[in-house]
Amino acid sequence: MNRSILAKKIIETCLAMTKLGLNQGTAGNVSVRYQNGMLITPTGMPYELMTEESIVYVDEFGKYEQGKLPSSEYLFHLAVYKTRSDIGAVVHNHSVNCAALSILNKGIPPIHYMIAVSGTDHIPCIPYATFGTAKLAEYVAAGIKQSKAILLAHHGLIAAEQNLDKALWLANEVEVLAKWYLMLLATGEQIPLLSQEEMAIVLEKFKSYGLRIEK
Ligand SMILES: C[C@H](O)[C@@H](O)[C@@H](O)C(=O)COP(=O)(O)O
Ligand SMILES: [Zn+2]
DSSP: HHHHHHHHHHHHHHHHHHHOOOTTTTEEEEEEETTTEEOBBBTTOGGGGGGGGGGGOTTTTTTTTTOOBOOTHHHHHHHHHHHHTTEEEEEEEEEHHHHHHHHOOOOOOOOGGGGGGTSSSOOOOOOOOOOOOOOHHHOOOHHHOOEEEEEEEETTTEESSSSHHHHHHHHHHHHHHHHHHHHHHHHHOOOOOHHHHHHHHHHHHTTTTTTOOOO
16 A cells, blocks of 8 residues: 555544544554554644644654654554564554553453454553653563553553554454453452453454455
């Protein structure tokens, strides 16, 4: 896909994220793998004001176009692409339920088989580090190795997938899972979990589930 189409698709994804209630204000950022680096949203700009020209190209070394400022989180986006060759798009947000769980420093255990959307049997919560730092990118790289969705302590969510549509879908699914988990925690009851064996069955089934439409 050419740059113009991808840039438009990034903005569409940002706006869809807001429409789905997954974000507030200028929080969050979105990127897509492009050439040897990525195209990414600019820093601190409301999604409604973004145009194709606002989207920034950052190369594999973190060097970006003159006159543009990429998301403050470009280091962790880059870290995801470097860590996983199967990933083509990254969505980050501060969705309410994911952020709430991340404040409790809790990942999401296998409360429901849909946890398998992450490609594993739980969604980890990585340690806290200041936004925009190399330390945070380091934690993200370690987390994303295990799971396509990770919570960032005291911060929010990262969802990484083959393309933007899938990454947005994953972010939405994880927000629902986070909501369920918070509701369950609030009951104070012991939460029954699916076994590793049951999760392994679903993970295998997910490999061939649904239409395989590549965009
Ligand atoms: C302070 C920032 O909002 C930070 O939380 C970052 O992670 C974020 O979500 C949005 O930052 P950018 O606008 O720089 O992408
Ligand atoms: Zn953030």
